[in-house]
Amino acid sequence: MLTVLVRRLLNVVPTLVAVIALVFLLFSVLPGSFISGMNEDGRGLVDPAVMERMRKEMGLDDPLHERFAKYIAKTFVGDFGVSFRTREPVTKLIGDRLWPSLKLVLASMLFAIVIGVPLGFIAALKPGSVTDTTSMVVAISGLSLPKFWLGLMLMYLFALQLKILPSFGYGDGGLTHLTLPAIALGVSPMALLARTTRAAVLEVLNADFVRTARSKGMSEPRVVTWHVMRNALVLVITTIGLQFGSLMGQAVVVEKLFAWPGVGSLLVDSVFQRDIPAVQGCILLIVLFFLAINTLIDLAYVTIDPRIRYA
């Protein structure tokens, strides 16, 4: 178990360097900067001398490789730089936003798993039944609805019409404010999970060892609990991992829509203002989250499936 963890963590380092390099290069080839954006309204309110001084101060005139080297070195000691916009350290900026983001992502994933997995299970046990067809129609709709549209509809229904939930904002960070954005974000992973679970269970139900189990005189519920569930879980966990990992990135749209003070809305605001240190910090965090979840999933495989042993 420990060796698996160490190996996985060692793999994370090159991935991180690659992502940092990519983000850094992308922003250095994009036209415009934080400084040039200051006079974007064309009114010329900012003194050119001030702009020149700020450019020097932020190191925007330094050669690319120098800036990159400096950035890498600082990142690895945990210093993400200072935000151009707020003059605060990016780590603090993200730190304030991290918990709301995590809360949203965890709640969405919980919603997706709790609804999606049982739905797929029930559908697979009675293929072709009304339950099966209905749940799969729901699943496909869930997959094809755009998140922002779904979010707007939820707001309309629950906030405007039924008036039972707040339409947006963080409030005290409690369940009432969390529910709508969590559902908006969770519907598509829920739908995907329902579909993969159904496929996985159907596949396992056709396996030879299930026939063996039946030949032992086992009742169908026992066959499912003793032999089908665990085997199907191996396949379901893969989807959970992939969805979970990318959810932080997907949250950007939903956070912006619901004015949720998470990393996603910080990222959008920072991009518009070309606040490069903040953008890089956010992306780094999203990538880190993805890698962390992947590592957890690998550990889960090892505990569930005895055939998987990373030597």
Next chain:
Amino acid sequence: MTDSPLLAVDNLRIDIGGGKERHAAVEDVSFSIARGETFGLVGESGCGKSITALSIMGLLRHPLSLGSGSSIVLDGQPIHNASAAEMRSLRGRRIGMIFQEPMTALNPLSPVGRQIAEMFVLHMGMGWKEATERAVDSLRQVRVPSPERRVHDYPHQLSGGMRQRVMIAIALACSPDMLIADEPTTALDVTVQAEIVDLMRDLCAEKGTAILMISHDLGLVAQVCRRVAVMYAGRIVEQRASAEVFKDPRHPYTRGLLASLPRLGARSQHGRQRLNEISGVVPAVSAFPRGCRFNPRCGARTDICTIEDPQTTPLDGGQGLVRCHHA
């Protein structure tokens, strides 16, 4: 009850599909097995022998179904119309089954000991702890070395032969009246095959368990079974004592099967020769030929074979039968 057979299959028909698309994959199959007897069912792939076994277990699944008029009687009790719960109490406890592929027939995520122990939990009402102890005994019985350790192993940690031993341990755990072995050695090395066959035969003789062995290998079946039925295209074409089949095969298909067995030393006696084969393939269920079903592949075919379906003719003073116009 000593005279009545342990298993009597009468007029068995297995349908595939339904409505207009319904075809009989197995038809007019009758045989019986006495207590402790060994009986073999032989034929090429697709002739209906495996589904015959599954029908006895009550494990036919869509699109297969038992045809009306079929009768399967176990120990005087009809089981062709038994309820699901009744069948469950028979399966495993009174009829054990071994499958062809020991690689996939065991759950990869469950220790083999637990998979054996399930039998004791299901049919003998034991707790898991006691059942696991019994599983060690079962492993010892099927001659798995150091069973106390192996009981915790997962299937992937065992060789094919060991896995098939585990399957035998499962099938015989509750000392059933009958063991159905569906191609039990096909997936194994030749040397391991002999061990598995010996083990199966010894254990069943010890427990008084009857064997229904299904195989495409007439040589193997004759070695294990006292009586043998040869199936072709969903029907029994010849059914006799194994010794008679070898001495004097009557159906051209049986003769073909025998001739296609490789024989050790054949080359030194007769010089280099090709292995015999039966040309052609088993016809599809939806396209059984008119007349005798074997006629398109038969060397002894005459006009009547393509027109009229042959009836069974008794052989060996009523002990055997053959289904051929020219037998």
